[in-house]
Amino acid sequence: MKISIRQLVISLVAFLLAVSVLIGFVRNPEIVGGQVLVVRALILNFSIFAALVAVFPLNPLFYGRPGTYGLVVCLPALLPVFVYFLVLLPQQSSGGVSGEQLSSELITDASSNGIVEVGFTYPIYTPNVSLRNEGLYTQYVNVFLRMTGANGGDALFRGVRGRIPGTGLSVEASVQGMLSRNGNYLFNPIALPPARGIEGNVVFIISNLDDGTSFTDALSSATQAQFEVRDPEAGTLIAVFPLDRI
Numbered sequence: 001m002k003i004s005i006r007q008l009v010i011s012l013v014a015f016l017l018a019v020s021v022l023i024g025f026v027r028n029p030e031i032v033g034g035q036v037l038v039v040r041a042l043i044l045n046f047s048i049f050a051a052l053v054a055v056f057p058l059n060p061l062f063y064g065r066p067g068t069y070g071l072v073v074c075l076p077a078l079l080p081v082f083v084y085f086l087v088l089l090p091q092q093s094s095g096g097v098s099g100e101q102l103s104s105e106l107i108t109d110a111s112s113n114g115i116v117e118v119g120f121t122y123p124i125y126t127p128n129v130s131l132r133n134e135g136l137y138t139q140y141v142n143v144f145l146r147m148t149g150a151n152g153g154d155a156l157f158r159g160v161r162g163r164i165p166g167t168g169l170s171v172e173a174s175v176q177g178m179l180s181r182n183g184n185y186l187f188n189p190i191a192l193p194p195a196r197g198i199e200g201n202v203v204f205i206i207s208n209l210d211d212g213t214s215f216t217d218a219l220s221s222a223t224q225a226q227f228e229v230r231d232p233e234a235g236t237l238i239a240v241f242p243l244d245r246i
Contacts, residue, residue, distance in 0.1 A: 007057040018050035029193035033138035041085040045078045052077060094134045097141060097192060097229055099241040102199065103128040123215050124175060125157075126185065126201040127243070129227065133192035140189040141229045141238060143202045148224040155218065160203040162187035171205055179203055189232040202227075219243075 025032055025043055032040055052074050056066065059073075104127045125145070133139050145157040162180070164173045179185045186200035206215040219225055225243040230236060 011054045011057055014050045015054035018047045018054060021047040021050065029196055030138050030191045033193040033196075037085045037089065037136065038082075041082050044085075045081050048077055048081065049074060090136065093136050093195070095136075096134050097139060097239045098132050098134065099143075099227060099229055099239055100130045101127055101227065101241065101244050102130055104244050123206045125204040125206055125215065126179075127204075127227075128199065128201050129186075130197055130199045131190065131192055131229070132197035133194055136194050138194060139192045139238075140232050141192060142188040142232045143186070143190065144228040144230060145202075145204050145243065146224075146226055146228055147218060147222040147243075149218070149222055157204045157206060159186070159188045160205060162189070171207070175203060175205060 021043065025047065032043070035043075052069075056069055059069070129143070131141070131143075143159040145159075147155045149155070160172055160176050160179075162176065164170065164176060176187060180187065184201055186198070186202050190198070190202075192198060227241050227243055228237060229239040229241075231238060
């Protein structure tokens with residue numbers, strides 16, 4: 001079996017396409033998860049088809065018979081992807097978002113974890129949480145912290161936003177600019193790709209407690225303390241999980 005230069009070029013191009021599409025598919029779960037299921041199946045199948053085209057000249061059984069190769073090899077190889085995305089995946093998805101707090105420590109400026117002062121009068125609380133999206137599509141969520149005091153009053157804190165409207169300098173903008181350089185921090189809205197979990201530190205600026213009441217004092221006396229996961233647009237409650245005492 002003699003392989004021509006033209007066949008080698010086609011194989012090389014097809015191989016590079018297959019690898020590039022597969023890498024893009026794996027490394028961009030947020031974008032891929034926003035596509036409808038049939039589009040995801042087509043993208044992955046394009047990578048598989050390109051790989052099969054790349055190895056076609058090396059298969060002596062189908063030399064000179066591309067049509068037969070397509071029917072016998074390519075078509076059966078592409079069908080399982082459609083079955084998975086269009087049949088099995090919807091059946092496996094339970095939907096919804098779940099969350100869990102992984103750590104929460106009260107710390108000093110010197111040790112640099114937990115609650116830190118950054119030159120403002122407000123402490124910054126950065127609990128480490130895990131969020132998981134069990135739905136079929138990428139979901140964007142906002143995370144809030146709610147504390148209910150013994151007198152029934154609520155204190156609600158919204159996580160720092162990734163994009164802050166306006167051009168004026170604010171405490172939120174300063175904190176976001178300082179901490180955004182560290183990839184461990186999560187800012188609202190948080191993107192949750194389907195069937196994946198993410199872990200990071202949500203940033204809360206504690207700025208509306210009663211005068212003379214510290215965050216830790218208020219937390220220790222609270223009858224309920226929880227994280228709330230909400231829809232960024234409608235504000236509807238998606239999930240709740242408890243805050244562990246510091």
